[in-house]
Amino acid sequence: MQDSISTSNGSVTITIADKLTFEDHDNFRSLLKVIESEENNSCTINLKDLNTIDSAGLGMLMIAFEAAEKTGTSFQIHQPDGQVKRLLEISEFDKVMTIVS
């Protein structure tokens, strides 16, 4: 997993690139802290450069959404593509969270 974080005026954008899999659990936990931070009222996860996601990675996205849900932070997933987009569609994540193409 490669990630980068940018924050401006209470909005945080987390870009996750390459792969999001079982091995990324620990790294992902530190991203959760950013999402849970009270300083942010909006969170965007940008997946435009994410090529592969496995079942654990999909679970992590739901955990991230629930973390935002708990703190009342608005949550969006941006630009999923290919296999990632397909998996999000099959799993009906769009019925729970905002997914922007």
Next chain:
Amino acid sequence: MSLEAAHPITSELKKMASPPTELDVGKSASIYDSHILVVDDSALIRELIGACLMSAGYTKIQYAVDGKNALEVIKDNVPDLIILDLEMPVMDGFELCKQLRAQPETKSLPILIQSGRDTAADITRAFEYGASDMVVKPVKKYEILARTKVHLENKIFVAKLTAFHDRVASELEQARHLQLDICPTPAELDSYRDNFGLDIGWHYEPSSELGGDIGGILPISKNKIAFYIADFSGHGVAAALNTFRLQTWLSAAHHLYQQPDTLLSELNNFLNRNLPSGSYATMMFFCLDIEKQELTYSAAGSQPPLMQIPNQAQDFHLCSSKGMPLGLRAGWEYSLIKLPFKINSKLMLYSDALVEVCTKTGEFLGDEGLRDEVSHIWQEGIAPDAILSQLVSRFHHRLGTGAADDLTIIYLENKGHKGHE
């Protein structure tokens, strides 16, 4: 060559036979029950090393005068460590090393060389022939005891680790058999053909010892039969235990087999309460009415199943499998889909491993790729078992030596039930 002449043996023996000190008798008492074989043609050196070992608390010490004699002793009782001289008549230490390393029971036996030969060539040769370690004469008590202790402790640690590994491997193997037992037997599959007119093929292979895939067939009545495929996130022991949890839950949910949507909703709530956050299962649950020739199903994010409807199209098409994976969101509702399943209709269910392998172009096969492939190879007249074998063989060919996920493939064909044709 023996070097005892160069040393004041008597005083040395006295020193070595002194009572064990704290340094000699370490905390790991079990190493002092080890069998040690001292091989040297010099009686004095044998006695000297023996006294030294005894002073540290070792009691099971055997002696041999040359390599040939050592082999005879080892034949009766394989020691835990050999302290070996190199230059001896009849059979020298080099030859003994070589022979011991060639035998399975002594292949990894620790061999500590003690020799006056200390040139680089000698040392290299000794290690090439299989020595574990080397000390140079004259024999120094604390050096030989320290090396002895290291090798014996190492041997005990490795033995414990090997025993632990073997026990875990054997338990995993038993668990794997339990998991394979969940799959329908060939006799059961035959009975579904006889009783429901269904030709069913089943292929299941876990990625490591255990897997998170599960599938099953659940007869409901004379004219109705349910079946399902599920895949828990992750794999290995935790995912496998969850498959048993699912099976137990399903066996107590008989009253829901004809309502796949309600079944998934209730199962979703159960798993949401019991799985850790972020863990889930994808699943499809089907109920087939043989009389009406109708398939009713609900899905929770599985791979889209492939279906072929006779007289409509020769090719297979992908059916919807959209749905929130089970366990992620409490209170989720699942939709119910109804499809005709006339005689000669075919349905194939599969886990994601089958489509997440790279083709020649370097891209994933994907659902569409699989659909095209199955449409191409599933020609009339070929036995379904042969088609399944082809799919599995292509999967392994594409996978190469890469790590696989659990693979499940289930196919069903409505061959026509007596009285409903």
